[in-house]
Amino acid sequence: MERWRGTVVAPADLELPLVGVPEGTDIELDLRFESVVEGVLVSGTARTTYTGECARCLEPISSPVEVGLQELFAHPGPDVGEDESLLEGDLLDLEPVLRDAVLLELPQSPVCSEDCPGLCATCGVRLAEAGPEHRHDSADPRWAGLAGLYERMTNENEDRES
Ligand SMILES: [Zn+2]
Ligand SMILES: [Zn+2]
Structure with missing residues (x-):
């Protein structure tokens, strides 16, 4: 079993509508590579930071995120399915695996704090x-007459129907 620790940078478009990991952000990887019959099993963690805006108040937010990775890179062969990761020579293309794992972990509706109003x-x-004192006088007096008109009309309709 091989262990590999290192830092890579985030690829472009690692993002959801409201949050993402900006391109070039450090991603710390701590990976284990195990030789298995079918190929190489990669597992470990990736740590990075995402930024975005609060879904409720639109304030900028930034938060660390850690995701678990696990993927079997199979030797090319007749039994390998189309969507499986393949070993190409000695190279593992970890980026798609990393991308999927990070995107799954990012919040769909990030908030700056749990009780953000x-x-x-x-x-x-x-x-x-x-x-908490912030409020508006919802009923503008200039509209009050219109509200009364609407009420009278509704009542008239009901009278006619009965
Ligand atoms: Zn907020
Ligand atoms: Zn207001």
Whole structure:
């Protein structure tokens, strides 16, 4: 069994809509390579940092992430399925494996903190900064007449139906 530790850099497009690992970010790998009958079994961990924005309040966020990797790189042969990883000469192409593992681990809806209150639906201010007192007088008096009109019409319709 061989052990390999080292640092690689993130490839392009390692990202989901809201978060990703920027191209060139260090990815620390700690891998074990085991020779098995079918080929080489690779397992280990990858550590890196993702950045993005909070799904609720859009603040920038950045967080370390660690993913487990395991993949069998098979010797080319008639029994190997199309979507299996292949040994090409002595080379292992780890990038697709790393990419899949990292993308699976990234949060679909990242938040800056678990209790992030998000943005005010009316004015868009960050509620975490605006504080619990932040609110708007929802009923603008100029619209009150219209609301009354709507109510009267609804009642009239009901009267007619009955
Ligand atoms: Zn937030
Ligand atoms: Zn507001």
